Amino acid sequence: MAAIFLLLLSLLTFTGDVISTTTPYLSSETLFSNYDKMLDSFKIFIYPTPPITGGTIFTTTQESQFYTSLLSSPFVTEDPSQAHLFFIPFPSSLSTRNLARLIRNIRGNYPFWNRTLGADHFYLSAAGVDSSSDRNIVELKKNSIQISCFPTSSGLFIPHKDITLPPVHPFKAKSSVNNTLSFLGYMKPSGRSSSTLIEEIKKHPEFKVESEPGNRTREFIKSSRFCLFLYGDDMTWMVEAMALQCVPVVITDRPIQDLPLMDVMKWSEMAVFVSSSGGAKGLRRVLDVIELNGYEKMKESGVAATQHLAWNAEPQPHDAFHMIIYQLWLRRHTIRYARWVEQ
Numbered sequence: 272m273a274a275i276f277l278l279l280l281s282l283l284t285f286t287g288d289v290i291s292t293t294t295p296y297l298s299s300e301t302l303f304s305n306y307d308k309m310l311d312s313f314k315i316f317i318y319p320t321p322p323i324t325g326g327t328i329f330t331t332t333q334e335s336q337f338y339t340s341l342l343s344s345p346f347v348t349e350d351p352s353q354a355h356l357f358f359i360p361f362p363s364s365l366s367t368r369n370l371a372r373l374i375r376n377i378r379g380n381y382p383f384w385n386r387t388l389g390a391d392h393f394y395l396s397a398a399g400v401d402s403s404s405d406r407n408i409v410e411l412k413k414n415s416i417q418i419s420c421f422p423t424s425s426g427l428f429i430p431h432k433d434i435t436l437p438p439v440h441p442f443k444a445k446s447s448v449n450n451t452l453s454f455l456g457y458m459k460p461s462g463r464s465s466s467t468l469i470e471e472i473k474k475h476p477e478f479k480v481e482s483e484p485g486n487r488t489r490e491f492i493k494s495s496r497f498c499l500f501l502y503g504d505d506m507t508w509m510v511e512a513m514a515l516q517c518v519p520v521v522i523t524d525r526p527i528q529d530l531p532l533m534d535v536m537k538w539s540e541m542a543v544f545v546s547s548s549g550g551a552k553g554l555r556r557v558l559d560v561i562e563l564n565g566y567e568k569m570k571e572s573g574v575a576a577t578q579h580l581a582w583n584a585e586p587q588p589h590d591a592f593h594m595i596i597y598q599l600w601l602r603r604h605t606i607r608y609a610r611w612v613e614q
């Protein structure tokens with residue numbers, strides 16, 4: 272038994288620096304011990320849903336998936352005295368005026384808002400709540416945790432406080448990946464995006480650029496070493512790319528602070544972030560360096576991370592739903608005033 276174990280251990284260390292040193296986590300120890308505590312104790316109180324005129328409360332699949340998963344989860348409590356956090360559901364289409372009224376009612380009718388001025392509250396808003404001079408919206412925006420859809424190109428995201436939902440995109444986990452690599456990079460810009468960089472990349476024979484919606488995406492992903500994304504453009508297939516061992520390259524001219532699971536994952540070890548200023552040549556140089564140094568590790572980290580970025584109709588341990596809940600759990604410590612002093 273011991274011999275087999277030793278053999279296994281040496282095999283593991285032999286086949287992979289991968290297994291011994293590569294993980295996508297900032298700290299896997301913290302994550303998994305904290306995660307278990309969360310499963311045991313995390314409780315969320317949900318305020319009544321405001322009346323909705325037609326349709327569903329949330330319009331994006333990510334939001335709906337999170338909301339329905341939450342409603343049927345063991346994290347919901349009807350006893351607010353048990354709750355660590357308070358969820359305010361409202362449709363994204365709610366006008367600023369009605370949102371202000373909703374918060375005013377919550378402030379007046381429940382004792383919880385005044386204890387932290389909203390800091391132990393959270394809400395879903397696909398694009399983010401816009402700033403306003405109304406006191407209620409100011410407190411919601413500044414203090415409460417906003418959960419938006421990635422990428423939040425609107426600038427309505429506050430780093431370290433807010434959270435993003437990974438895109439919903441069906442993909443098969445790493446079953447039988449046998450990539451025949453014919454391209455250095457594959458890019459699928461949406462019709463909307465146009466940039467000189469895309470034009471330059473198109474001329475490069477090592478890159479494959481395809482804008483037509485079609486069903487060869489998977490094939491191109493599997494035959495490319497890197498998958499190229501323009502930040503803010505269609506990024507729904509990023510997780511699929513990672514699952515298929517195509518390392519994401521995100522082209523962005525400013526630091527990205529809204530990546531999903533940023534509190535938990537080391538994105539710099541799974542994806543490449545480059546500015547567009549170097550053009551196709553600069554991009555090529557960056558990718559060459561990574562191919563020589565760290566490419567395999569990035570690929571493995573990416574594959575390992577996909578389970579945490581994947582949505583399941585029936586939530587599974589450590590999947591996207593649970594990781595969002597985990598990020599909320601990390602944000603549960605806030606100062607509560609013992610008594611709200613009226614001014």
Ligand SMILES: *[C@@H]1O[C@H](CO)[C@@H](O)[C@H](O)[C@H]1NC(C)=O
Nearest residue numbers: 378379380381382385611613
């Ligand atoms: C919360 O504080 C406001 C004053 O800022 C007050 O009008 C409101 O009644 C308080 N809410 C409760 C439930 O006491």
Ligand SMILES: *[C@@H]1O[C@H](CO)[C@@H](O)[C@H](O)[C@H]1NC(C)=O
Nearest residue numbers: 446447448449450451452493
């Ligand atoms: C990968 O695919 C190629 C051809 O498509 C085949 O020759 C090769 O045996 C496959 N490798 C594995 C490990 O399945």
Ligand SMILES: *[C@@H]1O[C@H](CO)[C@@H](O)[C@H](O)[C@H]1NC(C)=O
Nearest residue numbers: 483484485486487488489490
């Ligand atoms: C998808 O592939 C099938 C054949 O496999 C083809 O008939 C169909 O036209 C393709 N669809 C698109 C949108 O390219």
